[in-house]
Amino acid sequence: MNKENTRLSFIDIAKAFAIIFIVLGHSVAYSEHCSNVFKFVYSFHVYLFFFLSGYTFSTNKKIKEFIKTKFKRIMIPYYFWALAFLIPYALLGKFVGSTLDKATAFNLKDTIFNIIYASGDGLQQNRPLWFLPALFSMVCIYYLLVKLTSKKKSHSIILLGITLITSFVCYNHLSIMLPMCINHVLIIGPVFYIGYLFNKFNLKEYIFKHFYYVLILAVLGCICTFLNITISYRALTLGSLALSLLAGLFLSITCVYISYKLDKNKLLEYIGKNTMGILIFHKLLIVLFQAKLGIISTLMKNSNIFIELLICVLVSILAIAFSILATKIVKLFFPMLVGENGKNIFMRKEIEHTNN
Numbered sequence: 001m002n003k004e005n006t007r008l009s010f011i012d013i014a015k016a017f018a019i020i021f022i023v024l025g026h027s028v029a030y031s032e033h034c035s036n037v038f039k040f041v042y043s044f045h046v047y048l049f050f051f052l053s054g055y056t057f058s059t060n061k062k063i064k065e066f067i068k069t070k071f072k073r074i075m076i077p078y079y080f081w082a083l084a085f086l087i088p089y090a091l092l093g094k095f096v097g098s099t100l101d102k103a104t105a106f107n108l109k110d111t112i113f114n115i116i117y118a119s120g121d122g123l124q125q126n127r128p129l130w131f132l133p134a135l136f137s138m139v140c141i142y143y144l145l146v147k148l149t150s151k152k153k154s155h156s157i158i159l160l161g162i163t164l165i166t167s168f169v170c171y172n173h174l175s176i177m178l179p180m181c182i183n184h185v186l187i188i189g190p191v192f193y194i195g196y197l198f199n200k201f202n203l204k205e206y207i208f209k210h211f212y213y214v215l216i217l218a219v220l221g222c223i224c225t226f227l228n229i230t231i232s233y234r235a236l237t238l239g240s241l242a243l244s245l246l247a248g249l250f251l252s253i254t255c256v257y258i259s260y261k262l263d264k265n266k267l268l269e270y271i272g273k274n275t276m277g278i279l280i281f282h283k284l285l286i287v288l289f290q291a292k293l294g295i296i297s298t299l300m301k302n303s304n305i306f307i308e309l310l311i312c313v314l315v316s317i318l319a320i321a322f323s324i325l326a327t328k329i330v331k332l333f334f335p336m337l338v339g340e341n342g343k344n345i346f347m348r349k350e351i352e353h354t355n356n
Helices: 003-027 035-042 045-055 063-084 086-100 108-117 127-149 153-173 179-200 211-227 241-262 266-272 275-291 295-302 305-333 345-355
Strands: none
Touching (some): 003 035, 003 266, 003 275, 003 305, 035 211, 035 305, 045 241, 063 127, 153 179, 153 241, 179 241, 211 241
16 A cells, blocks of 8 residues: 555544544533533644644745745635624624523624734634634744754754743743734644654654554543643633643544554545535534524433433534535635635636637
């Protein structure tokens, strides 16, 4: 089997796990008896995305081309959908907010400022979008850092130490929210960089040879999770930062190991290749179920953990299916709005007509 194909397949599978857990986490958010499930998936799902982003990170392009490419793939979808989702939010926000006991004050001027400033806070119209400016800032800042420290192995170790120290100092003492989610880069960045080092030094070939290594990491990750509070990445409410980073890192490596052992799974690979669209669209269907869907909404609050979890899993499946369908439609006409570089349906027909 081609090694490159194997690498790409297990990365796509791991991305699928990450987005599935993100959707499930949002589904169980208002469930009465699934707080431990919520706490568990929230302890690592976003860390897993950053770890994988670091794993696939490369500085081969020149800085101007690198930033241009990343801006087109990450920030154009962010700005477009952050603005587009203002329409349903302005029309339905009060209804949804009153149903879920959430504040929904809408001020267009403040909202536009929040979109541009992109601190991670204030995106009430579609909160998962905070991840996109965080990822853009992450890859741009680490592009510069890696370029400066890529010559010697010792430089990489020193940079890791610096990022860890910066993470703890900023988490405890940085009281202002910087633009473009730079706070998230400063605090969560070590997980991204460890993902990069995990690939650079081929650590998976050593760790993944021994199942008991991964089992120990999984157990330690679970222990760290339940010793800590329920965290929020967007608000950077991480409780004990040490426990949060360790739980996120250990459980991320565990998920990558499972993905590596699965090797090939067409469904998961397909989901993993559509994470941008799922991130953008999944909250629409979830809010519908959480806000007003008669007996199902009632069961999510007044049943037991098994029924509530079953409903949340079904809602998650429907949300992912809906998001993939929406992504396919957007790809036909405006692929750049879901981070794709391909040609739209009209350009493809024009090329086919020219060739014929």
